[in-house]
Amino acid sequence: MTFVTHLESAIDGTELAADQIQTLHAGRPLWVRYDLDRVAATMTKELVASRRNDMWRYRELLPPAAGAEIITLGEGMSPLLPCRELGKHFGLSNLIVKDESQLPTGSFKSRGLAMAITMAHQFGVKRVALPSAGNAGGAAAAYAARAGMECYVFMPEDTPIINQYEAKLAGAKTYQVNGLINDCGGIVRDGHEKMQWFDLSTLKEPYRIEGKKTMGLELAEQLDWELPDVILYPTGGGTGLIGMWKAFHELKKIGWLKSDKMPRMVSVQSDGCAPIATAFEKGERFAELFENAATVASGLRVPVAVGDFMILDAVRESEGQAVSVDESRLLEWLELGCRTEGISFCPETAACLGAVESLTQSGWISSDEKVVVFNTGAGQKYLEAMATEMPKIDLSQPMDWDAL
Numbered sequence: 001m002t003f004v005t006h007l008e009s010a011i012d013g014t015e016l017a018a019d020q021i022q023t024l025h026a027g028r029p030l031w032v033r034y035d036l037d038r039v040a041a042t043m044t045k046e047l048v049a050s051r052r053n054d055m056w057r058y059r060e061l062l063p064p065a066a067g068a069e070i071i072t073l074g075e076g077m078s079p080l081l082p083c084r085e086l087g088k089h090f091g092l093s094n095l096i097v098k099d100e101s102q103l104p105t106g107s108f109k110s111r112g113l114a115m116a117i118t119m120a121h122q123f124g125v126k127r128v129a130l131p132s133a134g135n136a137g138g139a140a141a142a143y144a145a146r147a148g149m150e151c152y153v154f155m156p157e158d159t160p161i162i163n164q165y166e167a168k169l170a171g172a173k174t175y176q177v178n179g180l181i182n183d184c185g186g187i188v189r190d191g192h193e194k195m196q197w198f199d200l201s202t203l204k205e206p207y208r209i210e211g212k213k214t215m216g217l218e219l220a221e222q223l224d225w226e227l228p229d230v231i232l233y234p235t236g237g238g239t240g241l242i243g244m245w246k247a248f249h250e251l252k253k254i255g256w257l258k259s260d261k262m263p264r265m266v267s268v269q270s271d272g273c274a275p276i277a278t279a280f281e282k283g284e285r286f287a288e289l290f291e292n293a294a295t296v297a298s299g300l301r302v303p304v305a306v307g308d309f310m311i312l313d314a315v316r317e318s319e320g321q322a323v324s325v326d327e328s329r330l331l332e333w334l335e336l337g338c339r340t341e342g343i344s345f346c347p348e349t350a351a352c353l354g355a356v357e358s359l360t361q362s363g364w365i366s367s368d369e370k371v372v373v374f375n376t377g378a379g380q381k382y383l384e385a386m387a388t389e390m391p392k393i394d395l396s397q398p399m400d401w402d403a404l
Contacts (some may be wrong), residue, residue, distance in 0.1 A: 001066040003034045003042075007206055010310055018063075021123040023204055029307050030206040031246070032063050040254035048221070053077050055111055055214040061250055063210050064118055071118040071147045073104035075111060078215075080222050080372075086340045086353075087371075090360050094370045096228070098219060100377065101344050105166070107377035108215065109139035112239055115211030116200055117143035126150060129191065130200035131184030133236075134163050134298040135377050140200055141172035152197060154184035160298055162381045180293060182304050202237035203307040212240040216247030219372065225251075226258045229369035232355055234348035234376055235267040235276055235322070236302035238311035245314035263372075265320040267311055268355045270295040272327040273303060276311055280322035285309045295327055296385050297347035299376065321364070325354035331385060333357070338379065346377035347385050 007016040011028035022030055043060040051057040055075045064070060078100050087095030100108035113136065120128060129152035130140055137153040144151035153167045157176040168174040177184045185201050192199060202208065220227060227248060233241045245265060251257050269277050272295035279287035287308040293301050305311065315322050325333075334350035337343060345353070352373045359365045379386060393399070 002063065003039050003060050004063050005033050005035050007031065008033050010307070021120075021125070021198070022206060023199060024306075027306075029203040029209070029310065032206050032210050034061060034250070036250060036253045043254070045225070045256065055114070055211070055218070058214060058217045061213075061217065061247075062115070063207055064122060068118070068122045071121055071143050072114055073110065073142060073146060075103055075114055077218050077222070078102055080219075081341070081343060083341050083343075086337060089336070089340065090356050091367050092356070092360060092365070092371055093368050095356070096370070096372045097341070097343055097375050098215070098372055099343060099375045100215070101346065101375055101379070105135065105139040105142050106381055107135035107139065107346075108212065108240060108374070109135040109377075111214055112136075112208035112211040113139040113143045113200070116140075116205060116208045117147050117149065119207040120198055120200070120205075121147045121149065125198045127195070127197040128152070128200045129154070129188045129195065129197040131155070131181050131188055132163070132167070133159050133181040133184075133301050135381065136202070137172065137174065138163055138166035138170065141167040141170035141174070145171045150197075152188075152195070154187050156180055156184060156301075160382050160384055162383060163298070181302055182289075202239055202302075202305070203242075203310075208239050209243045209246065212243035213247040214243075215240060215374065216244030217251070219244070220248070220251055220257065224258075225256055227261060227263045228372045229263060230266060230320075230365055230371045231263045232266040232268055232352040232371070232373045234297070234300060234351055234374070235269055235311060236299045236348075237305050238267065238276065238307050240374065240376070241265060241267055242307055242310045242314055245318065262318055263320075265315050265318040266352075266355060266359070267315050267320070267322040268352045269322070269324045270297055270300050270327045270330060270351050271324040273301045274324035275303060275305065276308060277322045277324035279308065280312060280315065285312055287312070295347075296330055296382075297351055298382075299346070299348045300351065321359070323355050323358070325351050325358065329354055334379065334385065343375060344379040345375055346379050347382055348377065349373065349375040
């Protein structure tokens, strides 16, 4: 038994069967659709609260069939961390970070890949492949290993070294590519017929959205079913932002939200790779390829996204914004967040802190609004960005306490 009714093309509304494996329609992503009336009649807040404190607690709003094997590493509910000092720095009285770095593979990618691998396993897939410029490769490798599935990962050669190592250590056949993530995606696409693998690329199968959607379901539950005023989200492929916006609408439809107020969604990129922000500024629904993409925030280095219109639709519907921030200041904001709150911020989330700074200074975010920033990964996975010089103590010399 499942509450899924069908899959739906995000570009033209075409309905597709949900009981067989699907990828894209007309070259664009698919939505998973549910019988929300039946969900509302079956799932209660009390029932959800009685379940294990993990992302699978919302099972009626998730795609696995009843009794299907769940491929899991224990994806617990990520914490909401009030950031009073950081908020004070930006002039905000209610700044909160949802810290996805505490998930099993150290990033929000655990959610999407746990769901994608679970569904691939349900459909009998034995081999998967994906491009990754960061945390997705390691997460895919880990969950594929858990499922006994063969996994191929293609990464730009300057992908953070920890991401490369974790994918290989988890048993994935991992390759460096002298190009960007879209070039790696081309390898996966071109090898489909010869290698007979299933493409796990962002939004090229419908279930990573459903995994990322649980960020929104959790956030609503943690805030007692009243959504914040503003959500800032670092955007590469954009699956998380798209998934959360879907989650909020599903919760609204089943009557679980305390009000009709929806958060203003802010898609954040670096000006080193800002296709979504550029399209938003131009008033366009589709984004052009961003040439010469370069940023220390590897998860933001997605020069073209297959779900570009889905991101921009959500941002505009929410009366939000798509912004880019100064690449040269990412490490400044990273250090600010880490030293102020002790949270292991990643460079992608540092971009969100930059957006908080600019949007509060402009007055677009008011000082008394409830603002949630998603920390999508653990800072310690970015050795290249964290590298810093430290003073040394020479034990052969007398200790100079005044120099400390």
